[in-house]
Amino acid sequence: METINLLLGNPVITFPTALARILLSLVACGLIGLEREMRRQTAGWRTHIIIGLGATLLMLLSIWLPQTVVGDKGDPGRIAAQVVSGIGFLGAGAFIKVGNNVKGMTTAATIWFVAGMGLAIGAGMWQIALVVLAVSLVVLSVLEPLEKKWFPTERLKLLQIWYEGSSLDRAAVHTTLRGFRIHVQTVDASLSVQKKQTRLSALVKVPIAVDLDALFTDLRKTGKVAKIRLHENY
Secondary structure, eight states: OHHHHHHHHOSSOOHHHHHHHHHHHHHHHHHHHHHHHHTTOSSOHHHHHHHHHHHHHHHHHHHHHHHHTSSSOSOTHHHHHHHHHHHHHHHHHTOEEETTEEEOHHHHHHHHHHHHHHHHHHTTOHHHHHHHHHHHHHHHHTHHHHHHHHSOOEEEEEEEEEEETTOOOHHHHHHHHHHTTOEEEEEEEEEETTTTEEEEEEEEEEETTOOHHHHHHHHGGGTTEEEEEEEOOO
């Protein structure tokens, strides 16, 4: 244990110290990246490893430069600060906007996280880095089923229903949607005199596991329905 602490926590950067921290960063950031890879996210195993290794290397450089080049008078936090601000560009690349929905927020957060963990390992804070690694893996893996159970994922969709004539029953539509735990954000209606149809358009939050067949069956009971469409609002 003393040898490990000497390698990973030594304030003086030597080759063995730098190598030990790089290897630890490889393993730690690789575990986060592996979890993302298994879920087929935009940024996976290799991306997280490279980000973590880069952050660790820059933190080592931040400590090494004042000790070696400027006589211990530099600021080790200057390069680290640039890493924190610069990593936002990579995180932004993990976002995918589909209609009104944004996907990839957790992956963007893990990109930012592995950069921070890499900086901590590079600075010699390897023990707290391992603690945070364990906590993050629990959050990413164990809490996901609980999150889906307690807070079902919802997607913003555009619901459009065409009725023959003016047979629309808005109260029945709202009652049906509430029965499927669909929350209505906005509602618009239009009447086509030539086609003799009324169109109801509603921006709704739909649970990802909703039974669409049952939903459409119940919506057809709200009037003389000619057509139903539920889609992303591009």
